[in-house]
Amino acid sequence: MLEGKRSYQRGQENLVPSNNAPSAPENPAIAKAQENPWYIQHFIKLLIGFGLGGGAVAILLPWMLWLLCGMSSGSSDQLRLHLLYVTGGIIAVLTLLQTNWKNQGDRLKIDADIKKNEQDAEKNERDHIRQVHAERRSRYTKAVEQLADEKATVRLGGIYTLVGLVDEWLADESLQEESDRFKEGQVIVNSLCSYIRSPFPLALKAEMFEGDSEPDDYEGDFSKDQAAFREEQDVRRTVFVEISKRSSTLAESEKGEVTVTSSAWSSFEFDFSRAPIFYPLKNLTIEQGNFASTRFYGKADFWGAKFIRDADFRNTKFTRDADFWGAEFAGNADFQYAEFAGYAGFGKAKFTGYISFGGAEFTGNISFGGAEFTGNISFRGAEFTGNADFGDAYLGNVKFVGDADFGNAKFTRDAYFRNAKFVGDADFGNTKFTRNADFQYAKFTRNADFWEAEFTGDTDFWEAEFIGNAHFLGAKLIGNAHFLGAKFTGNADFGNTKFTGNAGFGNAKFTRNAHFLGAKFTGNADFGNTKFTGNAYFLGAKFTGNADFENAKFTGYVGFNGSYFGQNAPTFAGISGAAKFSAQVDPQDYVFTVREGSKAIKCGTATLLGKSFIIPLGTVLFGPSSRGKNSRTSEPAKPLDNSNNGEDDNPE
Numbered sequence: 001m002l003e004g005k006r007s008y009q010r011g012q013e014n015l016v017p018s019n020n021a022p023s024a025p026e027n028p029a030i031a032k033a034q035e036n037p038w039y040i041q042h043f044i045k046l047l048i049g050f051g052l053g054g055g056a057v058a059i060l061l062p063w064m065l066w067l068l069c070g071m072s073s074g075s076s077d078q079l080r081l082h083l084l085y086v087t088g089g090i091i092a093v094l095t096l097l098q099t100n101w102k103n104q105g106d107r108l109k110i111d112a113d114i115k116k117n118e119q120d121a122e123k124n125e126r127d128h129i130r131q132v133h134a135e136r137r138s139r140y141t142k143a144v145e146q147l148a149d150e151k152a153t154v155r156l157g158g159i160y161t162l163v164g165l166v167d168e169w170l171a172d173e174s175l176q177e178e179s180d181r182f183k184e185g186q187v188i189v190n191s192l193c194s195y196i197r198s199p200f201p202l203a204l205k206a207e208m209f210e211g212d213s214e215p216d217d218y219e220g221d222f223s224k225d226q227a228a229f230r231e232e233q234d235v236r237r238t239v240f241v242e243i244s245k246r247s248s249t250l251a252e253s254e255k256g257e258v259t260v261t262s263s264a265w266s267s268f269e270f271d272f273s274r275a276p277i278f279y280p281l282k283n284l285t286i287e288q289g290n291f292a293s294t295r296f297y298g299k300a301d302f303w304g305a306k307f308i309r310d311a312d313f314r315n316t317k318f319t320r321d322a323d324f325w326g327a328e329f330a331g332n333a334d335f336q337y338a339e340f341a342g343y344a345g346f347g348k349a350k351f352t353g354y355i356s357f358g359g360a361e362f363t364g365n366i367s368f369g370g371a372e373f374t375g376n377i378s379f380r381g382a383e384f385t386g387n388a389d390f391g392d393a394y395l396g397n398v399k400f401v402g403d404a405d406f407g408n409a410k411f412t413r414d415a416y417f418r419n420a421k422f423v424g425d426a427d428f429g430n431t432k433f434t435r436n437a438d439f440q441y442a443k444f445t446r447n448a449d450f451w452e453a454e455f456t457g458d459t460d461f462w463e464a465e466f467i468g469n470a471h472f473l474g475a476k477l478i479g480n481a482h483f484l485g486a487k488f489t490g491n492a493d494f495g496n497t498k499f500t501g502n503a504g505f506g507n508a509k510f511t512r513n514a515h516f517l518g519a520k521f522t523g524n525a526d527f528g529n530t531k532f533t534g535n536a537y538f539l540g541a542k543f544t545g546n547a548d549f550e551n552a553k554f555t556g557y558v559g560f561n562g563s564y565f566g567q568n569a570p571t572f573a574g575i576s577g578a579a580k581f582s583a584q585v586d587p588q589d590y591v592f593t594v595r596e597g598s599k600a601i602k603c604g605t606a607t608l609l610g611k612s613f614i615i616p617l618g619t620v621l622f623g624p625s626s627r628g629k630n631s632r633t634s635e636p637a638k639p640l641d642n643s644n645n646g647e648d649d650n651p652e
Contacts, residue, residue, distance in 0.1 A: 037101065046094055057083055129174045140165055140188065147195050152231035156238060159195075162188050163242045170264050182267055189268045192239050196275050202229045203278040206298035207320070233279035240284050243270065247285040248308045250330060258352060260308060260330055263287075273312075281305060282323075291316055299342075302327050310353070313338050321364070324349050332375075335360050343386075346371050348396070357382050365389070370396035376424065378405040384412060391418035391438070400424060406431050414457075417442050425468075428453050436479070439464050447490075450475050458501070461486050472497045480523070483508050491534075494519050502545075505530050513556075516541050527552050528576055538563050540595075543570065551577035553622075557589040565599040572601075573618025578636060581615050583608040583623040590615055604637035614640070 061083065062076035071079075139161055146158030169175075169184040202225055208215055209229045214222040246265040252258050265287060273292040280301035289311040300322040310331040321342040332353035337360060344366040355377040365386035377400060388411055390398045398417070403424040411433045418440045426444050429451040436457040446468040454476045463485040470492045480501040486508045495517040502523040512534040519538075524545040535557035542563070547570035558581065572579040581590060590613055592601040603614050608621035614637075615621070621634040 047091060053087075055084075055087065057087075132174075136165055136168065144191055147191075152235050155235045159192070159235065159238055159242065162192055163246075166265070167246075185265075186268055189265075189270065192243075193271045196236060196239055196272050196277075200232055200276055200278070202232070203276045203297045205229070206278045210298055229278075236277075237279045237281070240281055240286070243287065244284040247287040249285070250306055250308070250328060258328075258330060258350075266308075286311070289313075295319065296322070299323065307331065307333065310334070318342065318344070321345070329353065329355070332356075337361075340364060340366070343367075351375065351377065354378075354402075362386060362388065368398050370398065372399045372401070373404070374401045376402035376405070379409050380405050381408045382406075383410045384415065386412075387414045387416070389416045391416050391420045391442070397421055400426070403427070411435070411437070414438070422446070422448065425449070430454075433457060433459070436460070441465075444468060444470070447471070452476075455479060455481070458482070463487075466490060466492065469493070477501065477503070480504070488512070488514065491515070496520075499523060499525065502526070510534060510536070513537065518542075521545060521547065524548070532556065532558070535559075540564075542566070547571065548574075549579050549616075550574045552579045554579065554590075555582045556585060559591045560601060561591045561593045562595050563598065564595050565601075567599070569599040570601060570616075572616035573636070579616065579619040580622045580633065581606075581613065581619060583611060583613065583621040583634070587611055587613045592616065604639045606634045606637040608632075608634040613637075 059080065062071070062080040065071040065076060065079070143158040143161035143165070146154050146161070149155055149158070166185040166188045169188070170181050172181055172184075175181050175184070202209070205225070206229070208218065208222075209226045243265065246263055248263045248266050249261045250258055251261065268287065269290075270286075270288045271290045272294060273290050275291070275294050276297060277291075277294055277300070278297040280299070280303075282301045282303040282305060285306045285308065288309040289307050292312045292314045293316065294313070295317045297319055299320050300318050302322075302324045304326045305324070306328045308330050311329055311333045313333070313335045314337060316335070316338045318338070318340045319342075322340055322344045324344075324346045326348045327346070328350045330352050333351060333355045335355075335357045338357070340360070340362045342364045344362055344364065346366070346368045348370040349368070349372075351371070351373045353375045355373060355375060357377075357379045359381045360379070360383075362382065362384045363386060365388075366384065367389040369389055369391065371390075397419040399421040401423045403426075404422055405427045407427045407429045409428075409431045411431070413434070414436045415433055416438045418438050420439070420442045422442070422444045423446070425446045426448045429449050431450070431453045433453070433455045434457065437455050437459045440460050440462045441464065442461070443465045444467060447470075448466050448468065449471045451471050452474040453472070456478045458479040458481075459477050460482045462482050464483070465487045467489045469490040470488055472492075472494045474496045475494075476498045478498075478500040481499055481503045483503070483505045484507055486505070488508070488510045489512070491513045492510055493515045495515050497516070497519045499519070499521045500523065502525075503521055504526045506526045506528045507530065508527075509531045510533060514532055514534065514536045516536075516538045518540045520542045522544045525543055525547045528548050528550045529552065530549075531553045533555045536554055536559070537557075538560045540562040541560070544566045546568050547565060549570055549572045552572070592603050592614070594601060602617045604617045606613055606615055606619070606621045609623045613621060616637065617639060618636045620636055622631045625632045
């Protein structure tokens with residue numbers, strides 16, 4: 001703080017012009033003009049000379065011409081009159097010249113007086129500015145000293161003084177350059193931030209002071225320390241309150257567009273990094289929140305806070321609960337490698353820019369219910385030790401407008417993404433779900449990537465909707481996997497996916513290609529009432545448990561070549577109904593050849609639209625009716641050889 005004060009004082013030396021600056025040299029033209037011209041120097045002599053000389057000439061010349069030349073008396077009188085006129089004119093000109101010189105001198109004197117007055121005024125103004133700046137520096141020095149006072153009221157006074165000084169500098173028009181005003185204000189802001197970053201030993205006991213009863217093992221005067229703790233809470237929060245009053249404002253249009261109205265303090269940098277924070281900051285506007293490596297003692301309360309520019313919480317440690325309910329982040333928000341020891345609540349929060357929780361650790365439960373992410377968001381490598389809720393029924397659905405990256409994240413307990421909306425790409429590649437993963441009713445507008453993801457508990461995608469491509473290539477679903485009623489509008493890739501528990505795809509809809517190449521189903525696999533509009537690839541798939549395709553509907557290519565059924569042959573026709581195969585494809589597009597050692601798919605023949613197909617026994621073909629409106633079906637597929645009822649028939 002003292003070093004900041006000294007640097008502040010050093011920076012004042014060039015604020016105003018110096019009184020010792022040399023005055024401007026006298027104008028040579030003015031000096032020359034102030035010299036007496038020759039007609040002024042000899043004015044009296046010239047006046048008397050022209051008066052006497054002109055009078056003498058006017059008297060003598062006409063007389064001599066009358067006497068010597070015989071000029072008439074009338075002519076001599078006229079000549080005498082004209083000579084007097086000339087003499088009077090010359091005297092008048094001399095008088096005018098003298099008057100003009102006198103007036104010019106008066107004007108020069110007046111101009112000199114005006115210039116002197118202006119110089120005096122400028123000097124007085126410089127002196128006044130210097131006095132004002134000196135008085136500010138004095139108040140600044142005193143205010144900084146007040147921040148170290150033992151009395152909370154004195155520290156508060158110092159804060160109010162410093163804040164007022166910033167406002168004064170910003171409004172100081174004596175500094176012609178606006179950058180100079182902000183420079184002076186930034187120095188004071190730095191002092192305020194330095195105070196926030198200063199240590200406060202009692203913050204370590206924040207949890208004790210939040211209660212009213214004294215702990216049994218407390219060392220020292222609990223009541224005194226608690227009072228000091230609460231006083232310092234109020235003092236330090238005041239800094240943020242005053243900054244909040246002078247920060248920009250957020251406005252949201254009917255279309256949900258957020259606009260920022262800048263304030264006088266918008267250009268300042270606020271550095272609260274490595275600060276100990278043990279007081280609430282709810283409902284405040286934070287122009288620029290640099291909380292990198294900050295430690296929050298007690299509850300971190302940012303309920304309803306507004307972050308105007310980028311918010312930096314990198315490596316921040318939240319020792320207790322962290323409440324960001326309803327907070328608004330207008331810029332980017334960086335929570336990389338942050339540690340959340342308690343509950344982390346981001347319900348109803350709005351994130352406009354890029355958001356990163358990469359590498360963050362969530363020890364307690366978290367909730368993002370009702371949150372909206374407009375920009376891209378990253379939870380890559382994050383670890384969730386408690387329950388992770390990204391789909392709260394009470395607070396509302398979570399909406400990811402940008403890309404959502406959960407790659408390499410670890411969910412140790414339950415992960416809830418029920419009703420979540422993924423407008424951009426969703427990346428869960430190599431993510432580990434140790435407990436249950438709930439994606440019921442989730443909607444993936446673009447690509448959903450679960451490449452090599454691992455689901456140890458139950459996985460629920462019940463009635464989830466995948467509009468883009470869905471990639472589960474190499475994923476491991478150790479618990480039960482529920483995809484009942486799920487809709488796959490894009491390609492669905494479950495290649496080499498391992499289903500250790502039961503896999504339920506009943507009533508699911510695959511609009512495009514469904515890839516189960518090399519997939520392994522250790523438990524039961526239920527594809528009953530599933531609709532495959534595109535191609536269905538089960539090449540090399542392995543079914544250890546029961547496989548149910550009753551009442552399924554296949555419109556495109558169906559390939560079971562190289563597949564394996566270990567316990568029982570797959571069921572395509574039963575109590576629930578018979579599977580249906582389109583008669584509008586090439587008969588060669590239905591391949592039910594299994595690999596050696598597998599239970600055979602019992603096939604028969606069925607005919608529709610003039611074409612015969614080899615399809616599983618009891619299943620039917622479907623095609624358009626004669627009117628092209630309703631589909632018609634064939635008779636159930638009959639055994640290839642009536643003598644053995646198709647028991648041994650398995651075309652290779």
